[in-house]
Amino acid sequence: MEERHMRNDLNVTGSRKTTGGHYNRVNIDGMAKLDGDLDCTSLNVNGTLKIYGALYTESVTVNGMAKVEGELQTTSLDVNGTLGVHGPARAETTTVNGMCTINGPLVSSRVRVDGMTTINGALATPELTVNGKCNVRGRVDSERIDIGGMATIDGDVQGETISVQGNLKVGGLLNADTVEIRLYTSSSAREVGGERIDIRRRERSGLWKALGLGGAPSFRAELIEGDEIMLEDTEADTVRGTRVHIGRGCNIRLVEYSGDLSVDPEARIGRVEQI
Numbered sequence: 001m002e003e004r005h006m007r008n009d010l011n012v013t014g015s016r017k018t019t020g021g022h023y024n025r026v027n028i029d030g031m032a033k034l035d036g037d038l039d040c041t042s043l044n045v046n047g048t049l050k051i052y053g054a055l056y057t058e059s060v061t062v063n064g065m066a067k068v069e070g071e072l073q074t075t076s077l078d079v080n081g082t083l084g085v086h087g088p089a090r091a092e093t094t095t096v097n098g099m100c101t102i103n104g105p106l107v108s109s110r111v112r113v114d115g116m117t118t119i120n121g122a123l124a125t126p127e128l129t130v131n132g133k134c135n136v137r138g139r140v141d142s143e144r145i146d147i148g149g150m151a152t153i154d155g156d157v158q159g160e161t162i163s164v165q166g167n168l169k170v171g172g173l174l175n176a177d178t179v180e181i182r183l184y185t186s187s188s189a190r191e192v193g194g195e196r197i198d199i200r201r202r203e204r205s206g207l208w209k210a211l212g213l214g215g216a217p218s219f220r221a222e223l224i225e226g227d228e229i230m231l232e233d234t235e236a237d238t239v240r241g242t243r244v245h246i247g248r249g250c251n252i253r254l255v256e257y258s259g260d261l262s263v264d265p266e267a268r269i270g271r272v273e274q275i
Contacts (some may be wrong), residue, residue: 004041010274012047020053028064037207045081054087062098071104079115088121105138113149122155125242128244129167157189165202179226183217183233190222197226197241201233201249218249240275 007024012032020036028049037053045066061078071087077094079099088104094111105121112129122138131148139155147164156172164181168174171187179194181187182202201217219234230243233249240261246252250267256275263269 004039007040010040020051026057030068060091072102077108094125145176181219183219186216186218186220188220192221192224192226194226196228197224198230199232199234200230200247 002136004022004072010023010026012028013030015031017035020034020038022072023038023040026040026043026183028045028047031048032050034049034051034053037056038051039056041057042059043055043057043061045062045064047064049066051068051070055068055072055074058121059076059078060074062070062083065082066223067084067086069086072085072089072091075092077091079090079096079100080098082099083101085102085104087190089102089106089107094106096113096117097115099115100117101120101140102118105118106119106123106125108125110127111123111125112251113134114132116133118135118137120137123136123140124142124145128140128142128145130146130151133150136151136153136155140153140157142158143160145157145159145162148166150167152169154171157174159169159176161178162176162180164175164187165184167185168181168187168189168205173191173193174189175193176201177195179192179197183200184202199219217233221234221236223238224231224234224236225240225241227242229239229243230245230247231239232247235251236253238254238256239252240256241245242257244255244257244261246255246263246267246269248264248266250264252268253270255261255269255272258275261272
């Protein structure tokens, strides 16, 4: 890293096409095309940049538009404009307030999405926060997941705590020690597993209510299995647990329980079995 600070800077204010290479600070205020890999201390894009290669840097800030044809490795990734990466990405911290597309897996110690992000691959991060919109075309591995916006995940989701205050659709298994979902909209997962699963309705407010986003508050799963389960407005083929509460608005085909079971009069259950 120390070597990088001894290099020359690259500043582009007009239109320029050049080779990649090794630089200290790179500032793009105009239009630039770099033919080859770029290795630099920091990259700031206020204009338009296309890199026909990989990007290796300590920090990236994109306020304009940037496209990287290869992989991206950085310590800090901050996207306020538009960024496209045609390879895998690795960053210590990832913050997206604009639009970001990564055509490969993303590995990051912290990911926060307040804008829009699409990851065409897996996502591995200890901390995931989504207040905007996030699409992941693979699995998600994270210790803590907070969804306040909209998240669509095609694969499995593995975490320790998962808290949802927005809209979540999971194509595979949603599994965590604690799963807490507050239903403002229509959410779903193929299967849900955990020690404590708490899915309940919340009255719509703010943007969800004003624009009618996300459908009516509901949750759909084929199987929900855990030690302690509390459900409202949930449709499932099978619910299996030790202590189970089936609340208002539920429609469950089969409930299997080994400890306690309570059922709200407004819930519908096809069959109950104590195991």
